[in-house]
Amino acid sequence: MITTACHAPTEKRSHARFCRRNRRKVGAGLHGYVAMIPLSGSTSIITRSGMQAAAQRMQIAASNTANRHTDGFERRDAVQTASPDGGVQTRIVRSGASNDTIGAQLSDAIEARLATLDFAANAAAFRARNDAIGTLFDALA
Incomplete structure (x- = not known):
């Protein structure tokens, strides 16, 4: 199951850093959100x-x-x-x-x-x- 989620930290700046870091690892999500894959396969x-x-x-x-x-x-x-x-x-x-x-x-x-x-x-x-x-x-x- 693939989901899109944005686990936004409290600060806007750290949120942007989180999304950039995870987008590089996993791939771009929809509308700027980060696509996250649960580790349950x-x-x-x-x-x-x-x-x-x-x-x-x-x-x-x-x-x-x-x-x-x-x-x-x-x-x-x-x-x-x-x-x-x-x-x-x-x-x-x-x-x-x-x-x-x-x-x-x-x-x-x-x-x-x-x-x-x-x-x-x-x-x-x-x-x-x-x-x-x-x-x-x-x-x-």
């Missing part, structure tokens, strides 16, 4: 949930690493499942595995790297979607 839901899941996985790996030699700390893992509306849901679970082994260190390092790459891939898809929408507005303007 299925692509944005999928990429946003992917970025959130990757960030959670990175936090889990960091927590496991920071608590490597903490007595009583239980290693955590991320369990991801498909979301009914698209995307992914992440749950944090206690794994029960030992956190102070070489295998745990390697697992956390690999998981942190994979989470970083997953986040970057989802961010690139999100930017590509926004660029395509901007191109569409440029074509329609």
Whole structure:
């Protein structure tokens, strides 16, 4: 759904600056208003949930690493499942595995790297979607 909206700040001068800045990003709207696109499409839901899941996985790996030699700390893992509306849901679970082994260190390092790459891939898809929408507005303007 594409809507036109003008989120006018209180000062006239800052309103004009807002419109100029957003018109450049999104495309000119009708009658000087700025065309705004809500981030609620299925692509944005999928990429946003992917970025959130990757960030959670990175936090889990960091927590496991920071608590490597903490007595009583239980290693955590991320369990991801498909979301009914698209995307992914992440749950944090206690794994029960030992956190102070070489295998745990390697697992956390690999998981942190994979989470970083997953986040970057989802961010690139999100930017590509926004660029395509901007191109569409440029074509329609």
